[in-house]
Amino acid sequence: MTELMLQEKNGAPPPLEPLIYELSVPGRVGVNLPAPDVPLADLPADLLRSSLELPEVSELDVVRHFTRLSQFNHAIDIGFYPLGSCTMKYNPRLNEDMARLPGFAGIHPLQDPSTVQGALALMYQLQEWLAEISGMKAVSLQPAAGAHGEFAGILMIRAYHLANGEAHRTKIIVPDSAHGTNPATTAMAGLQVVEIPSDANGDVDLDVLRGVCGDDVAGMMITVPNTLGVFEAHIKEIVDIIHGCGGLMYMDGANMNAMLGVAKPADLGFDVMHYNLHKTFSTPHGGGGPGSGPVAANEKLAPYLPGPIVDILEEGDDETPPLYGFVTPEKSIGRLKAFWGNFGMMVRAYAYIALHGAQGLRDVTYHAVLNANYVRAMLKDTYPMPFDRICGHEFVCMGHWKDAEGVHALDISKRLMDYGIHPPTNYFPLIVPEALLIEPTETESKQECDRFIAAMKQIAREAHESPELLHEAPHKAPVKRVDDVRAAKQLVLCCRVLPEGESAE
Numbered sequence: 001m002t003e004l005m006l007q008e009k010n011g012a013p014p015p016l017e018p019l020i021y022e023l024s025v026p027g028r029v030g031v032n033l034p035a036p037d038v039p040l041a042d043l044p045a046d047l048l049r050s051s052l053e054l055p056e057v058s059e060l061d062v063v064r065h066f067t068r069l070s071q072f073n074h075a076i077d078i079g080f081y082p083l084g085s086c087t088m089k090y091n092p093r094l095n096e097d098m099a100r101l102p103g104f105a106g107i108h109p110l111q112d113p114s115t116v117q118g119a120l121a122l123m124y125q126l127q128e129w130l131a132e133i134s135g136m137k138a139v140s141l142q143p144a145a146g147a148h149g150e151f152a153g154i155l156m157i158r159a160y161h162l163a164n165g166e167a168h169r170t171k172i173i174v175p176d177s178a179h180g181t182n183p184a185t186t187a188m189a190g191l192q193v194v195e196i197p198s199d200a201n202g203d204v205d206l207d208v209l210r211g212v213c214g215d216d217v218a219g220m221m222i223t224v225p226n227t228l229g230v231f232e233a234h235i236k237e238i239v240d241i242i243h244g245c246g247g248l249m250y251m252d253g254a255n256m257n258a259m260l261g262v263a264k265p266a267d268l269g270f271d272v273m274h275y276n277l278h279k280t281f282s283t284p285h286g287g288g289g290p291g292s293g294p295v296a297a298n299e300k301l302a303p304y305l306p307g308p309i310v311d312i313l314e315e316g317d318d319e320t321p322p323l324y325g326f327v328t329p330e331k332s333i334g335r336l337k338a339f340w341g342n343f344g345m346m347v348r349a350y351a352y353i354a355l356h357g358a359q360g361l362r363d364v365t366y367h368a369v370l371n372a373n374y375v376r377a378m379l380k381d382t383y384p385m386p387f388d389r390i391c392g393h394e395f396v397c398m399g400h401w402k403d404a405e406g407v408h409a410l411d412i413s414k415r416l417m418d419y420g421i422h423p424p425t426n427y428f429p430l431i432v433p434e435a436l437l438i439e440p441t442e443t444e445s446k447q448e449c450d451r452f453i454a455a456m457k458q459i460a461r462e463a464h465e466s467p468e469l470l471h472e473a474p475h476k477a478p479v480k481r482v483d484d485v486r487a488a489k490q491l492v493l494c495c496r497v498l499p500e501g502e503s504a505e
């Protein structure tokens, strides 16, 4: 029995704090199902559960529950969200309208391609645009996330070497500044990670790179601009060193927001890369999914792309449109996902690219880079910066001062929440102590950037004058400072509020 019910029974006044989870009342219903219009049939008994504890709630209970939860959360639609590496830009509402058009939202993946030619035309055009933006030859829209695109790319590199009789190429070089998915991808593909350090400027250490190059190298994975926010100064040399020893270059394209219409990965010498449609091309992604990580490849690797991809089967003319269909590239590594990828996100990316056009996409990058550099320049006398140089679309600073020993990056992040601002990315990249990775994105105005700068400066003052304010933050959020250590040790994976001492299993 819930606390609320007990109190009702005893005639006690309802609690002041709204109960969050335990709303179920036996017999309460929120749906009215129509009488069945098909004959009733028994379901296979061995497939049924003997009991299913579903909450018994009214429609209003459900609406209030989820509306309340949504108010506990921060979102790009509420305020500044400088979560570095995640590109939390505003997602134009037009995208949502387009993705909900019945002709897109209501189609079934098993429909005959002849009945969904419009959807296929959209996928084809998106492949073409992503190929154009990257300078690559061909694109597969299959992968369901950036990490999934990485996985595709590494399998393609491996398949290429195997096809050339070079099975001994088993090493992938990954800089120590890399996103965690890069070494994870390499390991999942069965290859070996060789980590190389960054130098004092945040670039790859070229001497170390030359030292590890040999005929056992399959390739290198690198993010451009890298996760420290800086554009690798020696990228051409890096590409030449790897190509020189017979390896291939993979570009982690999660940071394409800093390159759109300005530089093409293929021109820099990359062989294969992925996009994060949910980051660069604006699908809401704060809640962890769905994602879309198309992979783009040059002439050399295009035949290995995961399939199927969309192609023109019969050219059209003035009277008839072309006939689109699915094809599998000649030496494809195979299928990576059921059906055709996360189609709704393709519609959003298509709408976003069509809305901006070529100039508009270049302006996205100009403004993203300008905003990041503006905020960086305004904060560099207040927060220690490991690399004092022009950044791409994000920059890293340190949330710690020698004369405010007890204050750490986490305290600054928690305090930002009191100012209605989402914390930056904390403690990543791993090689910068007390890292705060800040990415304003292009969709923030100068006024919003100024509000963030003012909050950061105010917090720096507080850190020196009244550090307890930071240690106890957040003060205004619905959930106060959580005990990270206890949360990790006593993991509670269900939503029930358990009596003290009772475990969740």
Ligand SMILES: *Cc1c(COP(=O)(O)O)cnc(C)c1O
Binding pocket: 085, 086, 145, 146, 147, 148, 179, 181, 223, 227, 252, 254, 255, 276, 291, 292, 293
């Ligand atoms: C976000 C990100 C990834 C992983 O992308 P997912 O879509 O989350 O799998 C990889 N590399 C970098 C640099 C990223 O920022």
